[in-house]
Amino acid sequence: MHLVLVGLSHHAAPISVRERISCAEHRLPDALSHAAQVPGVREILILSTCNRMEVYGVVEGPDLGYAYSAIARHLSAFHNVPEAQFDAYLYRKAEHEAISHLMRVASGLDSLVLGEAQILGQVRTALRNAQESGVVGGVLSHLFQHALNSGKRVQQETGLGKGAFSIGHAAVDLAARIFSLPEATVLLLGAGKMSLLTARHLAANGVNLIVVANRTHEKAEKMASNLGGKAIRYEDFPDMLARTDIVIASTSAPHPIIRREMLQPVLKKRRGKPLFLIDIAVPRDIDADVADMDNVFLYNIDHLQEVVAHRVRGRAVEARQAEVIATSETQEFLNWYRAREAAPVIKQLRGRLDDYARKRLEILRSNLSPQSDKDWAQIELQIHSLMDEVAREPILRMKRASKEAAAPAGAAPTRYDLLSAAREIFGLGVDDIAPAREETL
Amino acid sequence: MTTLLTALALALFLGSAVCYSAVLFLDAPSAPAPLGPLTASSRPSRYSRVLLYAGLLTLFASIGANCIASGHSPFASEYGTMLVGAFGTAAVFAVWDRKTRMPAVGGVAMLMSCLALTGALLRTHSHVAKDPLIRNPLVTVHVLAIVAAYGLILVAAASAGMYLMQDRQLKSRSGAPFLRLLPPLTRLDTIVFQCVSYAFPLLTLSLVVIPMIFRGDMKEPASAWFVDSRFVSTAILWFLFSTYLGGRLIIGWRGVRLQVILLIGIAIAFAAYALPTASAHRFN
Numbered sequence: 001m002h003l004v005l006v007g008l009s010h011h012a013a014p015i016s017v018r019e020r021i022s023c024a025e026h027r028l029p030d031a032l033s034h035a036a037q038v039p040g041v042r043e044i045l046i047l048s049t050c051n052r053m054e055v056y057g058v059v060e061g062p063d064l065g066y067a068y069s070a071i072a073r074h075l076s077a078f079h080n081v082p083e084a085q086f087d088a089y090l091y092r093k094a095e096h097e098a099i100s101h102l103m104r105v106a107s108g109l110d111s112l113v114l115g116e117a118q119i120l121g122q123v124r125t126a127l128r129n130a131q132e133s134g135v136v137g138g139v140l141s142h143l144f145q146h147a148l149n150s151g152k153r154v155q156q157e158t159g160l161g162k163g164a165f166s167i168g169h170a171a172v173d174l175a176a177r178i179f180s181l182p183e184a185t186v187l188l189l190g191a192g193k194m195s196l197l198t199a200r201h202l203a204a205n206g207v208n209l210i211v212v213a214n215r216t217h218e219k220a221e222k223m224a225s226n227l228g229g230k231a232i233r234y235e236d237f238p239d240m241l242a243r244t245d246i247v248i249a250s251t252s253a254p255h256p257i258i259r260r261e262m263l264q265p266v267l268k269k270r271r272g273k274p275l276f277l278i279d280i281a282v283p284r285d286i287d288a289d290v291a292d293m294d295n296v297f298l299y300n301i302d303h304l305q306e307v308v309a310h311r312v313r314g315r316a317v318e319a320r321q322a323e324v325i326a327t328s329e330t331q332e333f334l335n336w337y338r339a340r341e342a343a344p345v346i347k348q349l350r351g352r353l354d355d356y357a358r359k360r361l362e363i364l365r366s367n368l369s370p371q372s373d374k375d376w377a378q379i380e381l382q383i384h385s386l387m388d389e390v391a392r393e394p395i396l397r398m399k400r401a402s403k404e405a406a407a408p409a410g411a412a413p414t415r416y417d418l419l420s421a422a423r424e425i426f427g428l429g430v431d432d433i434a435p436a437r438e439e440t441l
Numbered sequence: 442m443t444t445l446l447t448a449l450a451l452a453l454f455l456g457s458a459v460c461y462s463a464v465l466f467l468d469a470p471s472a473p474a475p476l477g478p479l480t481a482s483s484r485p486s487r488y489s490r491v492l493l494y495a496g497l498l499t500l501f502a503s504i505g506a507n508c509i510a511s512g513h514s515p516f517a518s519e520y521g522t523m524l525v526g527a528f529g530t531a532a533v534f535a536v537w538d539r540k541t542r543m544p545a546v547g548g549v550a551m552l553m554s555c556l557a558l559t560g561a562l563l564r565t566h567s568h569v570a571k572d573p574l575i576r577n578p579l580v581t582v583h584v585l586a587i588v589a590a591y592g593l594i595l596v597a598a599a600s601a602g603m604y605l606m607q608d609r610q611l612k613s614r615s616g617a618p619f620l621r622l623l624p625p626l627t628r629l630d631t632i633v634f635q636c637v638s639y640a641f642p643l644l645t646l647s648l649v650v651i652p653m654i655f656r657g658d659m660k661e662p663a664s665a666w667f668v669d670s671r672f673v674s675t676a677i678l679w680f681l682f683s684t685y686l687g688g689r690l691i692i693g694w695r696g697v698r699l700q701v702i703l704l705i706g707i708a709i710a711f712a713a714y715a716l717p718t719a720s721a722h723r724f725n
Contacts, residue, residue, distance in 0.1 A: 174611065176625060177607060177610075177611060177623065177626070178611065178625055178626045178627065179626070180627055180628050271693035271694065271696075272694060272695030272696025272697075272698070272699065273627070273696070274626050274627065274696070291612070291614075294696060294697050294698065295695075295696040295697060299614060303614045306614070307614075
């Protein structure tokens with residue numbers, strides 16, 4: 001059984017690739033049940049954010065390559081994207097590497113904006129979705145709990161996420177370089193959390209008017225009242241563009257909703273007045289070629305994050321502290337994970353010794369002359385004590401060996417083969433050792 | 442005395458230009474509290490204003506000293522004209538600066554004033570025109586209108602240039618914080634528009650008074666004036682600005698292309714201005 005990860009992220013994959021295999025929240029249950037059908041998969045979890053798409057799995061079988069290919073095939077089939085179009089951007093990790101990667105992700109160490117806290121909520125949501133779909137068991141639940149713990153500790157114990165320039169701040173910073181904000185009108189397309197947060201930043205900087213358009217008009221009205229703006233029908237947003245200065249798009253539409261052809265007449269009406277388009281949706285809401293138009297400034301999530309990253313550089317000390325936390329959480333999980341594999345062997349060994357003791361007692365009862373109950377109790381106690389004495393040292397060493405095996409590479413020579421040795425020596429069949437789901441030693 | 446005062450004014454303007462430019466790099470908006478507005482401190486900006494006002498007073502004294510020493514209006518010599526030019530540019534900016542804080546525009550405007558003062562200091566012994574025409578009050582009106590208009594034009598050119606820089610930076614989406622405090626595009630656009638709006642009637646006035654100045658006293662044929670580089674330069678600017686204002690007010694032109702057209706027009710006009718002159722502008 002292996003813990004594997006197949007995914008891609010902003011480090012290598014451009015947004016044009018990420019948006020094609022990203023998974024909107026409403027499609028996650030389908031994606032999870034589709035992934036759970038992959039042969040050999042015992043547990044599955046999908047972490048899909050605007051920066052990354054990662055599939056974590058617990059898979060059976062000795063062939064890791066097969067598991068990787070099967071998950072990649074699932075991504076291709078579910079998103080209807082040929083594997084060749086994203087395969088070069090995929091990373092494939094297993095066991096310690098996969099665990100360590102998740103801890104760093106949840107701690108904000110793998111984010112473009114170092115230490116950003118939003119990823120923690122996204123990890124939590126990913127775990128909840130997988131639990132609700134019933135596709136995660138003890139291993140991934142435990143792993144993600146440790147990841148959440150790592151993220152929380154980084155936020156609480158280090159200054160990595162404090163005072164950070166967020167996407168909202170970046171949007172305000174850029175908007176203030178184009179408009180005098182008290183004169184600017186903002187149009188929100190979609191009523192997502194990110195757009196709400198960005199709009200709040202703009203509102204706090206005194207924009208003139210905020211207009212909200214959403215497919216569900218009630219949501220738009222709710223958000224508009226929240227921001228002190230007004231709601232319009234979603235169908236009316238193209239007309240509104242001519243009177244808007246800043247557009248924040250974050251709908252879950254699978255295709256761009258603002259295209260070049262739509263903007264051409266709008267720009268004529270605007271007569272050269274700049275238009276700032278903020279596209280924080282993945283998949284993107286605004287066609288990329290719009291950026292070439294005169295007086296149009298288009299920033300997608302990658303551009304905004306780059307702006308933010310420029311502002312939060314130089315946090316080497318905090319990043320090191322966060323790395324220490326992520327490593328310690330990785331270690332704790334590995335201890336549990338390895339010990340979990342040792343547990344069935346130890347249980348088998350104890351069962352085997354108990355069997356020997358019971359058989360010896362039966363022989364003694366048939367061969368010895370009748371004894372008093374008190375004497376039998378004494379004999380039973382002595383035999384069980386003998387078995388305990390025999391078992392104590394091997395069990396102690398197996399426990400220690402499993403912990404040593406969990407140590408980071410190069411830290412100490414592994415003695416993990418003791419588990420196999422114990423199976424061999426005591427004749428414990430592999431087949432009759434069922435992995436313990438929630439057991440700990 | 443006047444040279445000393447001019448040198449002092451140059452030093453003060455230079456200090457002001459440095460402070461205004463420093464604001465651009467030092468006063469980056471700081472990471473705010475959650476949902477808080479972007480903030481920027483303005484200490485260098487305060488120093489730059491003090492230096493600007495001190496420089497203006499010193500330069501005013503220098504122009505006055507020059508008039509007393511030569512017994513002529515400042516426009517009787519290249520030196521005096523350049524002093525007034527530097528004063529006009531700095532004064533135009535000072536008016537803007539009171540209305541709206543624009544360190545970026547200040548950096549460029551003060552630098553241009555410094556260039557004019559440096560040019561003046563290189564011509565401290567320039568020829569003083571003896572032509573009695575200089576004493577005509579209409580000449581003073583003509584030159585004052587031109588100097589004020591050129592001050593406005595320099596501020597407009599600086600703002601249009603910054604508009605294009607800001608536009609390029611935003612288009613490149615590099616995320617680099619370089620020159621983060623350039624004014625917003627819409628405000629730069631407004632500054633350009635207002636500068637041109639004020640410069641246009643001043644240019645018109647300066648052109649209108651020319652025939653009045655030379656009425657019955659024209660030494661050169663009228664055709665000589667039409668090929669005079671200063672006249673050609675002003676005429677180019679007049680046509681450029683009338684087109685700009687017409688396009689802006691009637692058709693509603695704005696944005697990058699308009700700034701490019703304006704900058705090219707101003708560059709051509711200034712190139713024409715730099716050509717040798719054959720008329721009364723020779724300070725004979």
